[in-house]
Amino acid sequence: MxxxxxxxxxxxxxxxxxxxxxxxxxxxxxxxxxxxxxxxxxxxxxxxxxxxxxxxxxxxxxxxxxxxxxxxxxxxxxxxxxxxxxxxxxxxxxxxxxxxxxxxxxxxxxxxxxxxxxxxxxxxxxxxFAGEKSKSGTRPAIDQKDPWANLPRLNLLLLGADDGEGRDGTRTDTVMVASIDTHTGETALISMTRNFMRMPFPKDHPLHDEFPTGYWDPSRPGQEQPDYYLDAMYRNIPPKYRELLGETDNPGADVLKLSVGEALGLKLHYYVQINLAGFEQMVTALGGITVNINYPVPVGGDDDKNIPPGRWLQPGPNRQLNGFDALWFARGRYRVPGADLARQARQRCTIKAIVERATPQNVLTHYKEIAAAGEQLIRTDIPQTLLGDLAGLGAKVKTAKIRNIDLDKKKNFPNGRDPNYAGMRTIVAKALAGTPSKPSKPAKPAATPRPSSPVTPTTKPSADPADLADSCAYHPS
Structure with missing residues (x-):
């Protein structure tokens, strides 16, 4: 002894x-x-x-x-x-x-x-994370002593890259911006619709000279142009205009940082690109997530090929989802009216659920699996020298409020052919300045459909519709 x-x-x-x-x-x-x-x-x-x-x-x-x-x-x-x-x-x-x-x-x-x-x-x-030899045409210089001294908000571009089987190159079906208050950790999420056309570029960038009225084909006005959608820019622009982007390890991400930032009136500092297959692995490593499901969500299915989903995630409070089902909760859209906006709302709730699940105890318990998933999941231009400060900011984000900035579809983009980017910039500026724009009047709840049928997502009116804690709550029809 x-x-x-x-x-x-x-x-x-x-x-x-x-x-x-x-x-x-x-x-x-x-x-x-x-x-x-x-x-x-x-x-x-x-x-x-x-x-x-x-x-x-x-x-x-x-x-x-x-x-x-x-x-x-x-x-x-x-x-x-x-x-x-x-x-x-x-x-x-x-x-x-x-x-x-x-x-x-x-x-x-x-x-x-x-x-x-x-x-x-x-x-x-x-x-x-980016080392000393990494290259980026859009990454800002940082103050090593105090990165947040002259940076009241850190703006991150979040990309969901879908480069799975049957896809021609990488397509970014998910484009979102997280604007983080560097003093309080309060975070605003802004979702971009994948079929936006005429995406603008900064006037001082060479790509603006190539597309002075935005990224689209002016010879086909009023027509759907999938090759000019927001979700096609990552794949389509770099091969033809690579020399205009300078030295960079990820030209597609730099294209979107420039264009999305201009559309929203924000300087986007870094990007975080998520591989959807790696996302499933990450959620599995965390032990799953808990979400509220307010209407049946399709698992699988293909609108273009008229292939129905194999099953539906059923409505209910505090649903426990494994990695596979969490992926489809975030991306399912088969014949759901308002599919893109409904999917964006669920993606914001998914991010919230992951933040809540990533407790220190849970992360430490599954750290090896989480780290391995992270290598497959994440691509970013965030420098290694900023990681310590970001970890401190992340602790603030975990305990602070996460809200949504509604870009007002009814007024600013009834369809994606000619979005009102000036109107969106005004909404974003007011919201980040502490003066949220007036939200659209919520729709009346629809009757609860049969679980096997596509549905129109509905939400309960809230005193603060931008609050994710409320919009991600259980509000059955």
């Missing part, structure tokens, strides 16, 4: 065995290390976050963890050899050796698990 105690407070077993000088040195070092660790965890948490996002520091942590584990095993084994009675029976010696072996195994396995998580974290940081 004294030998095992020597692992909890290294050096005490040496003192008990009469090795006072060696025991005093090891015990003193152990107490100093434990005290230093406690000080860092309790007082310098921000530094801990910074270190956990620095690849070089993470490598040092991996080596340090291995050294500490090996040292503990050596201390335990040598302490047992010094303290075990010389005159003992075989069974007593075997019992003591078994106890020491179990403790050594516990130390080794615990250290191995910690090392695996550190390796996964380092791999995630180095593979996903």
């Amino acid at each position: 004294i030998a095992v105690l020597g692992v909890l407070v290294p050096g005490t077993a040496y003192l008990a065995a009469g090795r006072k000088r060696l025991g005093a040195v090891i015990t003193t070092l152990s107490v100093l290390l434990a005290g230093g660790a406690a000080y860092v965890v309790l007082v310098r948490r921000d530094d801990v976050i910074q270190w956990a996002l620095d690849p070089d520091v993470l490598l040092g942590m991996i080596v340090g963890l291995a050294v500490v584990a090996l040292s503990l095993v050596v201390v335990l084994v040598t302490s047992y050899k010094m303290l075990r009675p010389l005159q003992t029976g075989v069974l007593t010696r075997l019992g003591g050796a078994l106890v020491i072996g179990v403790v050594c195994f516990s130390i080794a396995s615990g250290s191995a698990l910690g090392a695996q998580n550190l390796v996964a974290q380092r791999s995630l940081v180095t593979k996903v």
Whole structure:
């Protein structure tokens, strides 16, 4: 028992065995290390976050963890050899050796698990986030000392990339902007409709000279032009106008940062591109999400080929969804009237559900799986040097309000052929300045349809329709 105690407070077993000088040195070092660790965890948490996002520091942590584990095993084994009675029976010696072996195994396995998580974290940081050699034509310069000093709002472009089987290249069916107050963490989500045409470019950019009236074909006015939709820009523009985008690792994302930012009147600082297949893996790694479902949501189905969905996600409060069903909750649109807007609303609720699910305990428990999913899921131009500050901002976002900015479909884009971007910019500016524009009058609830039928999504009128906590609540028809 004294030998095992020597692992909890290294050096005490040496003192008990009469090795006072060696025991005093090891015990003193152990107490100093434990005290230093406690000080860092309790007082310098921000530094801990910074270190956990620095690849070089993470490598040092991996080596340090291995050294500490090996040292503990050596201390335990040598302490047992010094303290075990010389005159003992075989069974007593075997019992003591078994106890020491179990403790050594516990130390080794615990250290191995910690090392695996550190390796996964380092791999995630180095593979996903931009390093010194990464290139971007739209990424801003940042103040290393205080990135938020002169940046009241951080604007992130969120892209859902659908490059699955049967698709010709990457199509961004989901385009959303998250505007985050860097002081409070309050976040506003703005969804863009995938069939927007005439998407504008900044007047000082060469792409504006190519498309002075927006991205569309003026020779076919009033017609649907799928190759000029917002969801086709990522795929179609870079091959023809690559030289106008400068040096960049992701020209399609830079195109959308420029155009979406101009359409909304915002400077978009970074993009985060989500691979939909990786999204399923991420939700699975988190252990699923919980959402309220107010109407049947199709799982699968193809409008163009007239293929019905295999099943429907049934309405109900606090529905537990696995990764596959969460993906279809976010993207299902088969024959749902107002499909794009309904899907955008569910996507915002999905983001909210993921934020709520990503508790520190849950993330730590499933960290290896989450990190592996993140490598498949995320592509971004966020620099590694900003990760520590973003982690601190993310903690604020988790406890702050998340709301929606309604761009007013009825007034500003009855269809996608000629959206009123000036009107949208006015709405966004007022909302972010703290003066939300007057929302459209909510529709009257429709009768509850049969679960196997497509439905018109309905929501309960709210005192604040922009509040996601209310719009994502359970409001059955």
